[in-house]
Amino acid sequence: MAPLRDKFTIHSKAVVCQDVELKGDITIGSGTIVHPKATIFAIAGPIVIGTGCIIEESAIIVNRRKEVMRIGDDNLFEIGCRVESPTVGNFNTISTRARVHHTVRISSYCVIGAGCLVVPTEDEVLDEYTVIYGPAADRRTWSGRGKVQEADLRRKHAEYLRETLPKFNRLRRGEAHGHGA
Amino acid sequence: MSPSVDYHCHCLASNSAPPPPHLPSSSYSFHPLHELFFCEECDAVRCNRCVSVEVSGYYCPNCLFEVPSASVRAEKNRCARNCFMCPNCRNTLSVVPSDPPDMDDGRSPSAAVSAVGEPPFFLYCNHCRWDSAEVDITFEKPTGLAAQLQKYEDSAPDSLEFERLKEHFEPFLRASSSSALAGPPPTAHSHHPHVNPITAAASSALARDIPGVGKYTPHPRGRRDKGPRDDMVEYRSRVEVGGSSTMGEADVEFMRHIEEVSEVAALEQRWANSWATSLHTSDLKPLRIPLHSKKSKRCPTCRHILIKPEQKAQSVRYKIKLVAANYLPSIKVALPQPMDLVRRGAQAARPPGGEGNSGANGLHAGDTYPFTLSLTNPLYDPIQVRLSVQRQIPPASTTVASDAAPVEKSRRPPFAVSLPSSAFPIAAFAEAWEYEDDEDMFGVDDDEFGFEAREKEGKAKNKTVGVLEKRANVTVVGGEVVIGKDAKGEVKFNMLVSYTYRSDDPLPEDDVRGTPSRTKAPEMKTFSFYTVVNLGSIVPRQETKMDTDP
Ligand SMILES: [Zn+2]
Ligand SMILES: [Zn+2]
Numbered sequence: 001m002a003p004l005r006d007k008f009t010i011h012s013k014a015v016v017c018q019d020v021e022l023k024g025d026i027t028i029g030s031g032t033i034v035h036p037k038a039t040i041f042a043i044a045g046p047i048v049i050g051t052g053c054i055i056e057e058s059a060i061i062v063n064r065r066k067e068v069m070r071i072g073d074d075n076l077f078e079i080g081c082r083v084e085s086p087t088v089g090n091f092n093t094i095s096t097r098a099r100v101h102h103t104v105r106i107s108s109y110c111v112i113g114a115g116c117l118v119v120p121t122e123d124e125v126l127d128e129y130t131v132i133y134g135p136a137a138d139r140r141t142w143s144g145r146g147k148v149q150e151a152d153l154r155r156k157h158a159e160y161l162r163e164t165l166p167k168f169n170r171l172r173r174g175e176a177h178g179h180g181a
Numbered sequence: 182m183s184p185s186v187d188y189h190c191h192c193l194a195s196n197s198a199p200p201p202p203h204l205p206s207s208s209y210s211f212h213p214l215h216e217l218f219f220c221e222e223c224d225a226v227r228c229n230r231c232v233s234v235e236v237s238g239y240y241c242p243n244c245l246f247e248v249p250s251a252s253v254r255a256e257k258n259r260c261a262r263n264c265f266m267c268p269n270c271r272n273t274l275s276v277v278p279s280d281p282p283d284m285d286d287g288r289s290p291s292a293a294v295s296a297v298g299e300p301p302f303f304l305y306c307n308h309c310r311w312d313s314a315e316v317d318i319t320f321e322k323p324t325g326l327a328a329q330l331q332k333y334e335d336s337a338p339d340s341l342e343f344e345r346l347k348e349h350f351e352p353f354l355r356a357s358s359s360s361a362l363a364g365p366p367p368t369a370h371s372h373h374p375h376v377n378p379i380t381a382a383a384s385s386a387l388a389r390d391i392p393g394v395g396k397y398t399p400h401p402r403g404r405r406d407k408g409p410r411d412d413m414v415e416y417r418s419r420v421e422v423g424g425s426s427t428m429g430e431a432d433v434e435f436m437r438h439i440e441e442v443s444e445v446a447a448l449e450q451r452w453a454n455s456w457a458t459s460l461h462t463s464d465l466k467p468l469r470i471p472l473h474s475k476k477s478k479r480c481p482t483c484r485h486i487l488i489k490p491e492q493k494a495q496s497v498r499y500k501i502k503l504v505a506a507n508y509l510p511s512i513k514v515a516l517p518q519p520m521d522l523v524r525r526g527a528q529a530a531r532p533p534g535g536e537g538n539s540g541a542n543g544l545h546a547g548d549t550y551p552f553t554l555s556l557t558n559p560l561y562d563p564i565q566v567r568l569s570v571q572r573q574i575p576p577a578s579t580t581v582a583s584d585a586a587p588v589e590k591s592r593r594p595p596f597a598v599s600l601p602s603s604a605f606p607i608a609a610f611a612e613a614w615e616y617e618d619d620e621d622m623f624g625v626d627d628d629e630f631g632f633e634a635r636e637k638e639g640k641a642k643n644k645t646v647g648v649l650e651k652r653a654n655v656t657v658v659g660g661e662v663v664i665g666k667d668a669k670g671e672v673k674f675n676m677l678v679s680y681t682y683r684s685d686d687p688l689p690e691d692d693v694r695g696t697p698s699r700t701k702a703p704e705m706k707t708f709s710f711y712t713v714v715n716l717g718s719i720v721p722r723q724e725t726k727m728d729t730d731p
């Protein structure tokens with residue numbers, strides 16, 4: 001299929017480092033942070049990332065489908081994870097080196113543990129508060145206790161990065177509140 | 182499996198020769214070099230089966246607190262500080278406050294959550310997100326949690342039963358120990374100089390007479406025993422076990438109706454509990470982290486310490502460390518890959534087809550394979566090494582000889598091994614910077630100690646058998662194995678290694694040693710040990726004939 005033309009729409013309050021790989025039609029929302037060496041590939045369809053997300057070094061986000069890949073708010077993509085889910089809700093954590101296949105849709109408050117492989121052959125939607133952990137990718141449901149504190153911590157984390165990253169990295173500038181080249 | 186060399190400890194045997202390699206007992210008598218110790222007093226190898234082990238300290242693997250042994254007992258072998266283990270995934274739990282009550286919608290941007298945190302507090306697993314509130318365990322304050330959890334543990338029925346049993350026996354124990362004190366002192370109290378107080382206490386406790394239990398000492402029962410066995414009140418347990426309506430049936434009922442495997446607590450999840458626990462995943466309780474211990478090991482014969490860790494929990498070093506690897510040459514065995522053979526020019530002796538597969542595909546019946554033994558000297562002095570294959574006990578004849586006749590059935594191994602027959606040198610260990618130039622890296626004078634260097638003979642006879650390479654403190658020697666046509670099983674043989682070294686023992690007669698003319702100076706010593714060399718399994722002939730034999 002013909003690759004999408006590059007079109008990056010970066011909110012003025014997002015922090016996207018210069019040294020990231022972007023391809024295709026990508027929209028990045030306010031307050032979202034993309035660390036250097038992260039990769040976002042909109043191969044077949046566009047990718048729209050909401051506000052307050054943190055995308056760490058060498059994380060890979062790929063959209064292989066025609067439909068828009070929507071990533072909600074306040075999600076954390078840790079170092080080296082790879083996510084191809086067509087939709088991701090809010091306040092999810094994808095831990096270090098976890099891999100999530102394009103057959104999985106992630107709702108909200110889910111945690112994919114470090115190194116977990118989530119690659120079901122059938123399409124699947126992870127219920128809210130699903131936790132996948134351990135070498136066998138066991139699953140359980142989180143009670144949700146502590147989520148307010150975690151959300152608070154997530155916001156402080158993002159706030160700190162918004163202050164610190166620009167001091168040490170060149171940033172990509174959004175094309176004046178959103179119109180691509 | 183790659184070829185291996187293991188070292189013998191003769192603690193299990195009556196004589197010093199190891200069992201033949203085809204016996205199952207062989208694998209119990211041989212150990213990898215890095216697991217062995219060396220007692221300088223006894224001049225002998227010691228293994229983990231024969232050393233005596235003592236606990237030299239307890240600590241928590243999480244907070245690294247060193248726990249005094251009195252507390253270990255009172256706190257039931259678990260950490261009494263703030264260290265807890267997730268019963269679901271065994272990660273460490275942290276103490277967290279509850280969420281502020283008015284903000285059940287986590288998305289509404291809040292004005293900062295208070296730093297102090299709100300009660301109730303609970304234990305929370307960052308990995309699998311289990312929390313103790315799921316099993317109704319919460320705390321009003323974030324401190325002193327271990328004590329509260331220990332109360333839960335101590336209220337387990339098994340724990341209560343055990344306490345009652347101890348109470349029941351207490352008066353009898355006290356009576357008997359006081360009568361023991363009145364009588365002749367028990368043997369365990371006469372301190373053996375090498376027994377530490379804990380061991381002494383434990384053994385005296387074990388040796389103590391327990392009234393009601395048959396007496397070990399053949400004393401006439403005429404004494405005024407304070408607790409004769411007839412006074413023993415019958416013990417009644419709190420819970421009658423074995424009746425009809427017990428735990429067992431409830432468990433069966435539960436197992437009959439499970440819908441998901443995850444409802445049943447896995448063995449690993451119940452393993453770390455002190456007492457038998459419920460099978461229900463929903464009943465799993467947070468656990469205080471079990472303590473670890475540091476141990477020291479002693480020679481079983483002379484009681485000298487072979488290894489002793491530093492006391493501090495943070496330290497990974499040892500105060501004393503007498504490991505065999507510092508005394509015995511380490512031996513690595515390899516079946517050369519085709520490229521190695523080409524380089525050594527040893528290929529002429531072999532048909533090109535068969536041996537090429539030796540490393541990768543195993544050993545083929547009816548073929549001959551060269552192998553190398555690379556020996557590394559850990560000593561600061563050069564050594565002379567002699568290798569020989571242990572003769573098999575049943576027919577004490579030709580299996581060892583290098584050009585042995587085709588091997589017959591019986592119990593002799595279906596292969597013949599050739600090793601360099603003469604002694605060869607290995608240079609002293611030295612730090613890399615001590616070598617001044619390349620020449621130092623290559624070999625020492627063979628006759629430095631007056632040994633005859635006869636390896637030339639060996640080389641002339643066969644290029645694969647003999648010394649192949651010398652560099653720094655490593656000498657590589659070649660051997661050869663001829664595998665019988667109908668051979669099966671493993672190519673595994675016992676090898677005796679003898680090495681001669683300069684002894685550091687200060688001998689009184691210095692003047693005698695001073696005379697340089699003696700070829701065998703008195704300070705030279707020889708140490709011998711057995712190893713088992715496993716070259717791999719034999720691929721039976723018929724299976725491979727078609728595709729690999731030329
Ligand atoms: Zn032993
Ligand atoms: Zn601890």
Ligand SMILES: [Zn+2]
Nearest residue numbers: 267270306309
């Ligand atoms: Zn856990």
Ligand SMILES: [Zn+2]
Nearest residue numbers: 220223480483
């Ligand atoms: Zn000893």
